[in-house]
Amino acid sequence: MPVEIRELQITTTVQDSGNTPSSPGVSSASNEDMIAKCVEQVLEILKEKSER
Numbered sequence: 001m002p003v004e005i006r007e008l009q010i011t012t013t014v015q016d017s018g019n020t021p022s023s024p025g026v027s028s029a030s031n032e033d034m035i036a037k038c039v040e041q042v043l044e045i046l047k048e049k050s051e052r
Helices: 028-051
Strands: none
Touching: none
């Protein structure tokens, strides 16, 4: 007999530490490079979808 879930509750706790989220030893330049690569990949995917 299948089980049907009618309601799902998710609770979270958010803490604002006031610091920017970055890993220790990672420079902001490498973060910017990673963001640029992600943006480039997203734009490429959107371009492929629009060509279909």
